[in-house]
Amino acid sequence: MRINPRVANRLVTAGLTFQALFTVSILILIIVIIFVKGFSNVTTEFIFSYPEDMGRHGGIFPSIISTIFLCLLSIAFATPLGVGTAIYLTEYTRESSLTRIIRFGVESLAGIPSIIYGLFGFIFFVIKLKMGWSLLSGTLTIMIMVLPTIIRTSEEAIKAVPKNLKMVSFSLGATKWETVTRVILPSAAPGILTGIMLSIGRAVSETAAVIFTMGSSLRLPTSLFDSGRTMAVHFYILAREGISMEKAYATALVLVCSILVINVIAYYTMHRMIAKYS
Amino acid sequence: MANGRINKEVAIKWLLTLFALSSLLFLFLIFAFILLEGLPLFFKVGTSNIIAGFRWAPTKGFFGIFPMIVSSFMVTLGALVLGAPLALACATYLSEYAGRRTKTILKPSLELLAGIPSVVYGFLGVIYIVPLIRECFGGPGFSLLATSVVLGIMILPTITSISFDSLMTVPAAYREGSLAMGATQWQTVYRVVLPAARSGILASFILGMGRAIGETMAVIMVAGNALKIPLSPLEPLRTLTSNIALELAYATGDHRSALFSTGIVLLVIIMILNLIANFWVKRKVAG
Amino acid sequence: MRTFLIRCIALSALVIFCTTCGFLSGPSADGGKRSVSLAGSTSVMPFSEKLAERFMLDHPEIGVDVQGGGSSAGIQACLNKTVDIGMSSRELKGDEKVLTETTICYDGISIVVSPKNPIRNITAKQIRGIYSGRIRNWKELGWIDREIDAVTREEGSGTRAAFEELLMKNENISDRIMVQDSNGSVKEIVATDPYGIGYISLGMLDQRVRALSVDGTVPLVENIKKKTYHVVRPFLYLTLGEPSRPARMFIEFILSRDGQAILRKEGLVPIHG
Numbered sequence: 001m002r003i004n005p006r007v008a009n010r011l012v013t014a015g016l017t018f019q020a021l022f023t024v025s026i027l028i029l030i031i032v033i034i035f036v037k038g039f040s041n042v043t044t045e046f047i048f049s050y051p052e053d054m055g056r057h058g059g060i061f062p063s064i065i066s067t068i069f070l071c072l073l074s075i076a077f078a079t080p081l082g083v084g085t086a087i088y089l090t091e092y093t094r095e096s097s098l099t100r101i102i103r104f105g106v107e108s109l110a111g112i113p114s115i116i117y118g119l120f121g122f123i124f125f126v127i128k129l130k131m132g133w134s135l136l137s138g139t140l141t142i143m144i145m146v147l148p149t150i151i152r153t154s155e156e157a158i159k160a161v162p163k164n165l166k167m168v169s170f171s172l173g174a175t176k177w178e179t180v181t182r183v184i185l186p187s188a189a190p191g192i193l194t195g196i197m198l199s200i201g202r203a204v205s206e207t208a209a210v211i212f213t214m215g216s217s218l219r220l221p222t223s224l225f226d227s228g229r230t231m232a233v234h235f236y237i238l239a240r241e242g243i244s245m246e247k248a249y250a251t252a253l254v255l256v257c258s259i260l261v262i263n264v265i266a267y268y269t270m271h272r273m274i275a276k277y278s
Numbered sequence: 279m280a281n282g283r284i285n286k287e288v289a290i291k292w293l294l295t296l297f298a299l300s301s302l303l304f305l306f307l308i309f310a311f312i313l314l315e316g317l318p319l320f321f322k323v324g325t326s327n328i329i330a331g332f333r334w335a336p337t338k339g340f341f342g343i344f345p346m347i348v349s350s351f352m353v354t355l356g357a358l359v360l361g362a363p364l365a366l367a368c369a370t371y372l373s374e375y376a377g378r379r380t381k382t383i384l385k386p387s388l389e390l391l392a393g394i395p396s397v398v399y400g401f402l403g404v405i406y407i408v409p410l411i412r413e414c415f416g417g418p419g420f421s422l423l424a425t426s427v428v429l430g431i432m433i434l435p436t437i438t439s440i441s442f443d444s445l446m447t448v449p450a451a452y453r454e455g456s457l458a459m460g461a462t463q464w465q466t467v468y469r470v471v472l473p474a475a476r477s478g479i480l481a482s483f484i485l486g487m488g489r490a491i492g493e494t495m496a497v498i499m500v501a502g503n504a505l506k507i508p509l510s511p512l513e514p515l516r517t518l519t520s521n522i523a524l525e526l527a528y529a530t531g532d533h534r535s536a537l538f539s540t541g542i543v544l545l546v547i548i549m550i551l552n553l554i555a556n557f558w559v560k561r562k563v564a565g
Numbered sequence: 566m567r568t569f570l571i572r573c574i575a576l577s578a579l580v581i582f583c584t585t586c587g588f589l590s591g592p593s594a595d596g597g598k599r600s601v602s603l604a605g606s607t608s609v610m611p612f613s614e615k616l617a618e619r620f621m622l623d624h625p626e627i628g629v630d631v632q633g634g635g636s637s638a639g640i641q642a643c644l645n646k647t648v649d650i651g652m653s654s655r656e657l658k659g660d661e662k663v664l665t666e667t668t669i670c671y672d673g674i675s676i677v678v679s680p681k682n683p684i685r686n687i688t689a690k691q692i693r694g695i696y697s698g699r700i701r702n703w704k705e706l707g708w709i710d711r712e713i714d715a716v717t718r719e720e721g722s723g724t725r726a727a728f729e730e731l732l733m734k735n736e737n738i739s740d741r742i743m744v745q746d747s748n749g750s751v752k753e754i755v756a757t758d759p760y761g762i763g764y765i766s767l768g769m770l771d772q773r774v775r776a777l778s779v780d781g782t783v784p785l786v787e788n789i790k791k792k793t794y795h796v797v798r799p800f801l802y803l804t805l806g807e808p809s810r811p812a813r814m815f816i817e818f819i820l821s822r823d824g825q826a827i828l829r830k831e832g833l834v835p836i837h838g
Binding site: 005006008009012013015016017019020022023024026027030033034080081084085087088089092101102105106107108109111112113114115116117118119120122123124128144147148151175176177201204205206207208212232235236239240248252255256259260262263267 | 286287290291293294295297298299300301302304305307308311312315364365367368370371372375376384386387388389390391393394395396397398399400401402404431434438461462463464465467488491492493494495499519522523526527537538541544545548549552
Binding site: 241 | 750773
């Protein structure tokens, strides 16, 4: 039985549209559920007070601070390394076996699952380097984790800078480094920033690597060697142990909102860059 | 004067070289330490006892992870079966049928899906999917099916994104030629565009597999973590990743080494998957 | 040039700031005068947290840091001097006995089912049967024809070790049984699955699950004191050699009347009478 191709076309178009909408609605559903169930519990008190009774009551202030510290520090360390690597790969060398090896290294790092980072961070930073479960161990582990993302996006951003800008700079007598810092980096900044934002998003939602390196102490971390509980870890523990469904949803809402905001900023800066050059 | 500037340039070049090499350093460290902790057990207990062993009772001297290897593959396959067709449909719709405005709204939304933490997926899976399976199909609810559903949703953005990019690189001339010969849009997509993007699409499937097999937190929450190979989709199971995460904090001595050995097996599987994906992509670029 | 310098300075300032913070507070495991660190059994952990909350109210200058990790990890951490106090919910074995044990209380292990489950009593033999995989259906215990969804703790858990020693008697837990890695998550599964069964620390009991009486004895604190309920294990605080002053103060607090009262309120069995 041959279906009229025009009919088939209509059916398939409808089917594909439906599936695309279905997928998007899953996303919307997830966010709506979390919003609806968590909204009533996210008060200023929740954000600024300390957890009591293992998180059954009180707020998540220490977790928010732990998350912020972890993200800021790991990005602070990863950005110079990542952007520096990207600059090196694009501006300071030609394609050679060395660059191929380095790129292979970066791709491999990107493919390693987070539990392996957790394993590595645990045995290397926590145990062998005796840093214990601490902000420092967590930061170093997350730094390695987000490095590939920053390198990739920075490379793309730098490559997208029009060559004539570089040529003009050189013809004016600038050195390579001056060209990089005064011409290329400023132009590539939006793209690099996008990569940084995406990495922050990754650091915020990471759980497996963080729980085994930073630990899960409920206290406010006041030094690099203090343990702490990020929002993702706190949410995981609340949810898994059934300590408090309301607090779990509320934490999830704060978590998802932060990631949404970060992603929106990332998209905004990326579109600014695209608009600028096309 | 000029010398000072040149020296600075040289110094900077060396600094940047060091930065670039740091990635290799980290990769080396990761492999070195995981191998250092996990490899000795392979020699001590015998590789076949670990990879082909059926019993996992590390405090009693049994380190068999075969059921977990099989379970990891089963959930990955399950996730692909459930997620890949949907993701491909999405990508096809986005690239072939959607207008520019729809593209700019839908694509970022899908990438937002990728940004939601895995623990949130796991949590919602426990609250909604597990009881649903338990009531409608039986079994404890924590099962291969639940895990496949949750992982399937989680790999949607990965597969959609890469397939979409793949489809977009198919030259417009292909489509125009087909339409000019009287084919409907679907015939064009089905017989011209999709085959042309085939390698990229397959690569996206493999990368999706890589993501699914490496996922930990969501799996621990919905899989049930039983040690047996599941004989039906309704039975609980344990993956390689869950095994590591469940017992790492508690483990000492040989038990801990066994978890690193599990990590080595996981790494090997993922490296192989990545190599296959890269191979497919190179074929697409070449052919 | 200027921007380069500025960026360098900013970065170095950030790094120096961070490391100074680090050095000022120092790794707390080195017996920092103002903190006590604990790690170990996840069964003991929630109670240590409660005690820590109260202790820090009375002594605001001392910070108490509680981590999980499991009894074995806690013992290791104590042996390695990574923490001040190790928490364990099982007895010490072999070379571990070099540590100083302080029993802070006793805890029963209760077998729990969903409140929707009509069964009230279970024999030790039936428990063994369920967890070894021989008994698979609730109808064998007098309920409906439905598979039993049993949950156990993971290998390395002190609670599981105590459960195996006290109830399994050399039989192995079947590998079809689901595994969760904390009391809370076991309780959560049993609370939401009407056909579930699991074992948790008595101190974790609440109305979301129902504790079964074992061989006729209800798991209550009095029955543990009377020694009619046998499924009991000690909660231990472990120290290596001479503990630091804050650690000693914390342990003294726990052994004091106030500390023991807190534990009793939580459903644990205090050590004195």
